[in-house]
Amino acid sequence: MATNPIDSCWRCKKNWAKNRKILAKCVLGFGHKTSGGSNGDYYLVTDNSDNDVLNPKPGTLRHAVIQKRPLWIIFARTMHIKLSQELIVQSNKTIDGRGADVHIAYGCGITLQFVHNVIIHNIHIHHIFPSSGGLIRDSEDHFGFRTVGDGDGISIFGSSNIWLDHISMSEGQDGLIDAIQGSTAITISNCHFTHHNDVMLFGASDAYSKDQFMQVTIAFNHFGKELIQRMPRCRWGFFHVVNNDYTHWKMYAIGGSMHPTIISQGNRFIAPHDLNAKEVTHRIYASESEWKNWVWRSEEDLLMNGAIFRTSGPLSPPDLKFNEKDIIKAKPGTYVRTLTRFAGTLKCKERIKC
Numbered sequence: 001m002a003t004n005p006i007d008s009c010w011r012c013k014k015n016w017a018k019n020r021k022i023l024a025k026c027v028l029g030f031g032h033k034t035s036g037g038s039n040g041d042y043y044l045v046t047d048n049s050d051n052d053v054l055n056p057k058p059g060t061l062r063h064a065v066i067q068k069r070p071l072w073i074i075f076a077r078t079m080h081i082k083l084s085q086e087l088i089v090q091s092n093k094t095i096d097g098r099g100a101d102v103h104i105a106y107g108c109g110i111t112l113q114f115v116h117n118v119i120i121h122n123i124h125i126h127h128i129f130p131s132s133g134g135l136i137r138d139s140e141d142h143f144g145f146r147t148v149g150d151g152d153g154i155s156i157f158g159s160s161n162i163w164l165d166h167i168s169m170s171e172g173q174d175g176l177i178d179a180i181q182g183s184t185a186i187t188i189s190n191c192h193f194t195h196h197n198d199v200m201l202f203g204a205s206d207a208y209s210k211d212q213f214m215q216v217t218i219a220f221n222h223f224g225k226e227l228i229q230r231m232p233r234c235r236w237g238f239f240h241v242v243n244n245d246y247t248h249w250k251m252y253a254i255g256g257s258m259h260p261t262i263i264s265q266g267n268r269f270i271a272p273h274d275l276n277a278k279e280v281t282h283r284i285y286a287s288e289s290e291w292k293n294w295v296w297r298s299e300e301d302l303l304m305n306g307a308i309f310r311t312s313g314p315l316s317p318p319d320l321k322f323n324e325k326d327i328i329k330a331k332p333g334t335y336v337r338t339l340t341r342f343a344g345t346l347k348c349k350e351r352i353k354c
């Protein structure tokens with residue numbers, strides 16, 4: 001059942017519920033150093049309420065994520081959590097929704113701001129609305145005033161070593177996932193995205209050149225029904241887009257400005273019927289004389305229904321040298337359906353392989 005190298009590292013084990021932390025050894029790509037809450041205790045979320053954002057009640061998800069020590073956060077039962085303000089997560093955490101059907105929905109989203117080492121795994125995030133702002137506790141010993149939020153599903157700001165895996169996301173107010181202002185070492189894998197306009201934004205500012213150090217891996221995801229654009233939309237950094245299934249887009253799939261490097265390998269791109277949207281790629285605010293030097297490569301991608309990937313960059317590009325673990329080895333695009341078959345949340349039951 002495990003069809004890709006991240007999943008096959010843990011999914012076939014019957015005793016996954018007793019050995020949850022094995023998961024942290026399975027991440028590949030630029031986020032491969034993420035261990036989340038592996039070195040910490042388990043924290044069992046038993047209460048789905050979010051009534052007090054200044055003094056969160058023990059047993060709630062908000063109380064779990066503001067703790068400063070490493071924690072592996074799990075859920076006692078299936079629950080719908082309506083966040084009344086953005087959920088501000090501290091470093092060294094895993095939010096692990098396996099074994100329960102956890103929805104963060106009809107409220108605010110998740111914020112990772114100036115933190116490191118966070119795993120979010122196997123939850124649903126949908127119908128996310130802008131937060132009104134106000135006083136919010138962001139750690140055991142600190143609270144602060146937050147301004148109005150955008151309504152992102154997961155907002156990553158100045159943060160690194162982040163792994164988002166097997167998340168089902170749809171219908172946010174702003175982006176589903178944004179990573180900006182010096183964020184890097186991120187892997188987004190096995191997620192399923194539907195019903196949304198601006199799916200992912202990496203780098204929000206043309207003026208913030210530090211985002212040239214951003215490295216993000218996007219692997220084994222399914223970009224599905226009713227998506228419009230930004231899968232992702234990139235500025236500055238280096239983006240490895242490998243073995244994803246793009247079955248729907250209305251405007252474009254992959255776009256960018258400020259000369260990002262985009263290496264697309266082994267993806268399947270099925271273009272929409274609309275003749276104006278056959279192009280996978282989209283360069284924003286740049287003339288051809290400028291973007292012709294941007295390194296946008298397509299290797300072993302499967303282009304269907306008239307999809308066009310417009311490549312650019314030097315004809316004989318320099319070999320890019322990376323740590324072996326940073327780069328997921330692509331399979332040809334013909335394998336993508338199999339590799340992404342279980343994208344989105346999984347229904348895991350104790351004592352049965354997931």
Ligand SMILES: *[C@@H]1O[C@H](CO)[C@@H](O)[C@H](O)[C@H]1NC(C)=O
Pocket residue numbers: 039068069070091092117
């Ligand atoms: C997270 O864990 C690492 C390694 O154990 C530690 O060095 C770091 O201080 C922790 N971060 C925070 C913010 O507690």
